[in-house]
């Protein structure tokens with residue numbers, strides 16, 4: 001019946017400026033493509049909420065958003081009032097873990113007309129996906145502090161890799177690679193130095209690759225992989241990494257395409273037992289928040305990923321085409337891309353360019 005109930009959570013900082021532009025474009029797409037959006041707006045998962053209630057979310061947060069078809073999210077973090085690990089472990093990281101959104105899918109694409117910081121690169125040269133493990137790995141709650149505030153103080157945080165957790169992200173990444181024309185997968189590792197978990201990751205990659213004879217695959221240690229993102233971005237098609245490596249690569253990749261302000265992401269639960277969450281890769285940008293100058297494209301492209309996930313691929317593709325048209329015109333681009341348009345002007349331009 002093409003009615004979608006969306007939990008809309010702007011969060012903090014520029015999330016409050018970019019989310020309305022995402023919703024604007026979603027509503028324009030709904031009108032054009034004949035589906036209905038039922039947005040529910042929530043003020044929790046924000047540091048404002050924390051200041052009022054002493055916690056990031058109400059106790060029944062799961063019941064309040066767990067039944068929606070998807071979550072449309074801005075960004076969380078206002079470190080002047082709440083320490084980042086408190087605000088993020090109390091919201092976004094909880095969503096990812098509790099809703100089993102174990103895939104963080106982050107496309108990296110050089111768009112036509114956007115100035116590329118890497119000399120001589122043109123659209124088509126940079127067009128790949130970072131597939132980030134999103135529920136375990138280096139982001140673990142296993143560890144602790146001992147001998148606090150003494151000379152003997154020790155802090156430990158374990159990396160957790162479960163067979164289920166590693167295999168399911170690798171399977172998603174190989175499936176994606178198999179469906180793409182280049183059929184190429186790159187694994188991010190560090191098995192030369194991290195001598196238990198990373199060799200395990202490599203083993204599981206090798207085992208999974210056996211099920212995908214049509215996929216060409218390779219692996220790089222994370223240090224040289226970051227160098228190759230800059231020197232040879234054309235080498236990559238699907239890049240799969242652990243939670244931390246994927247986090248780093250998914251800021252570096254978009255930076256190589258001109259700005260992190262356009263990068264989208266899907267925090268996906270492929271089994272659809274829970275809602276998936278769509279958000280830009282960037283954060284709340286306290287340095288520019290409140291000025292109406294943030295780039296809304298990362299948020300809007302995330303809306304397109306959400307529609308794709310909900311089963312509206314035509315509308316999703318139309319949004320991406322509109323983004324390309326807007327980015328091709330300097331006067332419609334925001335400042336991070338050398339333009340002078342503000343957040344609202346850029347968002348409106350995308351909504352108007354929908355075909």
Ligand code: NAD
Nearest residue numbers: 075076077078079084261282283284285287288294295336
């Ligand atoms: P950030 O992504 O917020 O900002 C990094 C730099 O990029 C800043 O100079 C910012 O102005 C710029 N930038 C980011 N998005 C932009 C946009 N759309 N348009 C124009 N410029 C943009 O990263 P940070 O400074 O490391 O973190 C700030 C806060 O956000 C912290 O509290 C952090 O924990 C949080 N954070 C949240 C998320 C999330 O909710 N998913 C992601 C990253 C960081």
Ligand code: IPM
Nearest residue numbers: 076077088092093247281283
């Ligand atoms: C991201 C962010 C988060 C992460 C932070 C804010 C916890 O950087 O979504 O990439 O590290 O996952």
Ligand code: MN
Nearest residue numbers: 247248251281
């Ligand atoms: Mn990040």
